[in-house]
Amino acid sequence: MLGKLKEKLGSFVERVSQTEISEKDVENALWDLEIELLEADVALETVEELKERIKEKLVGQKVKIGTNKKAIVENAVREAVLEVLTPEKRIDLIELIRSKGEKPFVIAFVGFNGSGKTTTIAKLAHWLKKNGLGVVIAASDTFRAGAIEQVEEHAKRVGVKVIKHSYGADPAAVAYDAIQHAKARNIDVVLIDTAGRNELNRNLMDEMKKIARVTNPDLVIFVGDSLAGNSVVEQAKQFNEAVKIDGVILTKLDADARGGAALSISHAIGAPILFVGVGQGYDDLRPFDEKWFVERIFGE
Amino acid sequence: KLGKALNSALKKLARSKTVDEATIKEVVRDIQRALIQADVNVRLVLQLTKTIEKRALEEEPPAGASKKEHIIQIVYEELTKFLGKEAKPLEIKEKPTVLLTVGIQGSGKTTSVAKLARHLQKRGYKVGVVCSDTWRPGAYYQLKQLLEPYGIEVSGDPEEKDAVKLAYEGVEYFRGKDVDVIIVDSAGRHKEESGLIEEMRQISQAIKPHEVILVIDGTIGQQAYNQALAFKEATPIGSIIVTKLDGSAKGGGALSAVAATGAPIKFIGVGERIDDLEAFDPKRFVSRLLGMGDI
Numbered sequence: 116m117l118g119k120l121k122e123k124l125g126s127f128v129e130r131v132s133q134t135e136i137s138e139k140d141v142e143n144a145l146w147d148l149e150i151e152l153l154e155a156d157v158a159l160e161t162v163e164e165l166k167e168r169i170k171e172k173l174v175g176q177k178v179k180i181g182t183n184k185k186a187i188v189e190n191a192v193r194e195a196v197l198e199v200l201t202p203e204k205r206i207d208l209i210e211l212i213r214s215k216g217e218k219p220f221v222i223a224f225v226g227f228n229g230s231g232k233t234t235t236i237a238k239l240a241h242w243l244k245k246n247g248l249g250v251v252i253a254a255s256d257t258f259r260a261g262a263i264e265q266v267e268e269h270a271k272r273v274g275v276k277v278i279k280h281s282y283g284a285d286p287a288a289v290a291y292d293a294i295q296h297a298k299a300r301n302i303d304v305v306l307i308d309t310a311g312r313n314e315l316n317r318n319l320m321d322e323m324k325k326i327a328r329v330t331n332p333d334l335v336i337f338v339g340d341s342l343a344g345n346s347v348v349e350q351a352k353q354f355n356e357a358v359k360i361d362g363v364i365l366t367k368l369d370a371d372a373r374g375g376a377a378l379s380i381s382h383a384i385g386a387p388i389l390f391v392g393v394g395q396g397y398d399d400l401r402p403f404d405e406k407w408f409v410e411r412i413f414g415e
Numbered sequence: 416k417l418g419k420a421l422n423s424a425l426k427k428l429a430r431s432k433t434v435d436e437a438t439i440k441e442v443v444r445d446i447q448r449a450l451i452q453a454d455v456n457v458r459l460v461l462q463l464t465k466t467i468e469k470r471a472l473e474e475e476p477p478a479g480a481s482k483k484e485h486i487i488q489i490v491y492e493e494l495t496k497f498l499g500k501e502a503k504p505l506e507i508k509e510k511p512t513v514l515l516t517v518g519i520q521g522s523g524k525t526t527s528v529a530k531l532a533r534h535l536q537k538r539g540y541k542v543g544v545v546c547s548d549t550w551r552p553g554a555y556y557q558l559k560q561l562l563e564p565y566g567i568e569v570s571g572d573p574e575e576k577d578a579v580k581l582a583y584e585g586v587e588y589f590r591g592k593d594v595d596v597i598i599v600d601s602a603g604r605h606k607e608e609s610g611l612i613e614e615m616r617q618i619s620q621a622i623k624p625h626e627v628i629l630v631i632d633g634t635i636g637q638q639a640y641n642q643a644l645a646f647k648e649a650t651p652i653g654s655i656i657v658t659k660l661d662g663s664a665k666g667g668g669a670l671s672a673v674a675a676t677g678a679p680i681k682f683i684g685v686g687e688r689i690d691d692l693e694a695f696d697p698k699r700f701v702s703r704l705l706g707m708g709d710i
Contacts, residue, residue, distance in 0.1 A: 150457055153451055153457045153637070154457050154458075154637050155637070156636040156637050156638070158452075159448065159451050159452045160452075227634070227659075227662070228521075228523070228659060228687070229520075229521030229522060229523055229632065229659070230521060231520070231521055258687075259557070259687070260529075260556070260557040260558075260559075260560035260561045261525075261553035261554065261555075261556040261557025261558075261560060262553065262557075263553075264552065264553035264556040264557075265551065265552045265553030265554075265556075265557075266552075266553075267552075267553075268552030268553060269552055272552075282560075313659070313661055313662040314662055314663060315661070315662055315663060316661075340521065340632075340634070342519065342632070342635050342636060342638050342642075343632075343634045343635065343636055343664075344454030344634065344635060344636025344637060344664075344667070344668060345451075345452050345453070345454050345636065345664075345665075346454070346633075346634045346662065346663050346664035346665070347634065347636075349662075349663040350634075350662070350663070367519075367520060367521070367605070369605070369607055369608075370519065370520075370605035370606070370607055370638065370642070371605070371606060371607050371638060371641065371642075372638055373637075375636075376636070395520070395550065
């Protein structure tokens with residue numbers, strides 16, 4: 116009897132000492148975090164989405180009186196960011212390559228001009244070789260001046276073969292030849308370098324679709340520049356629409372970039388980030404870890 | 416999308432009978448969003464819109480203009496003022512005039528050098544181009560392939576590893592060749608690569624350029640300010656070329672670079688072809704930033 120009263124009294128005290136988190140509380144606490152996210156190059160569109168997620172999580176939630184609401188909101192922001200960055204399914208690249216029955220495993224690289232596709236291909240070729248896999252590169256950027264010489268020099272340095280035609284040749288034909296070459300010599304992986312293209316250029320986007328159609332790649336990797344701002348969202352969306360993107364490599368993270376672009380890209384297309392590029396050396400490729408990344412975005 | 420948001424905010428303003436403080440604040444917020452989405456530095460946006468808000472609250476519209484028209488006018492004035500109002504052309508006074516281009520990896524220096532060389536050639540100047548990029552494989556071949564069809568000579572050596580030497584000897588070579596303009600291309604670098612920033616300083620000291628041109632990627636985000644500042648501290652930046660403005664990027668990062676360096680934008684790159692270089696027009700650029708089209 117007495118026990119029951121005590122229980123009731125206890126729950127009453129609990130009830131009055133609680134307060135509800137209002138939309139206003141969240142708005143107030145979010146302002147600084149919003150600026151921080153924007154300064155870390157998370158696109159405005161993505162920031163808005165994150166805010167909605169956070170509001171949904173928190174508004175109406177009951178907390179004890181005297182609790183620091185700002186701290187709760189901060190935690191929720193980190194959680195939401197981690198949610199966006201954590202892929203639905205992870206890709207273990209080596210495992211994926213080994214599990215494919217017949218050789219070669221074909222990877223096509225796509226992206227905007229100057230984002231770092233060719234250098235990234237050289238780094239990945241180096242990484243695959245270190246993991247005991249044979250690699251051949253298709254010089255399918257037959258457009259940009261110096262592109263073929265660039266990829267050849269990289270390939271020479273990391274010790275892999277390049278299949279090339281001349282400038283102006285059909286990029287899809289070059290890639291096709293590289294795949295035939297790999298088949299004939301039992302090479303594990305074909306990496307296809309493609310020309311940088313602007314997401315609004317219909318002809319070049321069609322050309323990219325054709326390369327994908329002809330080569331039927333096992334994996335399409337979007338190479339994104341971590342120094343890029345809001346436009347990276349539109350880029351990722353347009354590329355994903357033209358050829359389904361399976362994974363992302365984020366470059367130039369060593370340029371003091373906080374890397375919010377990773378969040379924008381993940382949010383825009385839902386593909387996992389596989390690696391980040393952290394320098395110009397062939398070993399400067401780092402497997403992606405979302406927890407490390409969240410700390411990086413929120414800075415010191 | 417945000418251009419639309421901005422327009423609808425301004426329409427809202429037009430519909431309301433009296434323009435009070437709350438309405439102005441709302442419009443200012445929409446302008447902030449448009450600028451941030453265009454990649455203008457966040458702190459710069461807050462600073463700029465503070466001035467805009469203050470003027471909108473304090474100033475009376477001139478006779479015949481509505482409050483709404485007046486606010487649009489203020490936004491334009493403040494942004495174009497920031498960008499230097501009028502276009503500033505590249506001046507070729509001395510013979511030979513030496514230009515050095517610098518910038519982050521992949522921002523489009525080499526292509527811009529070729530575009531600039533062709534631009535000047537079309538205007539009757541004899542141009543020589545020096546490749547001092549010892550880092551990126553294929554850089555020398557890239558310039559040669561771009562410029563040989565126009566008979567513009569490129570000096571360089573893919574085997575040489577000393578960038579300062581390459582730049583110096585290239586400039587000396589063209590000095591003996593009776594050219595009007597010598598353009599020196601350099602390797603891409605960023606502020607964290609102190610060795611490369613130092614190399615850039617040494618190149619600049621060795622060739623004493625009349626103007627150092629910072630080439631900046633139109634898609635660059637919030638890092639633009641700090642990167643541009645680091646370049647300016649190593650070598651005085653005289654002008655800016657903004658590249659890749661043919662895509663969906665609005666080029667707001669360039670505004671941050673202007674703020675950091677105090678240098679004017681002189682050209683914009685609008686495509687991959689050698690002729691895709693335009694003289695900079697502040698008014699059109701501001702329209703683009705605000706997503707409003709030409710007004």
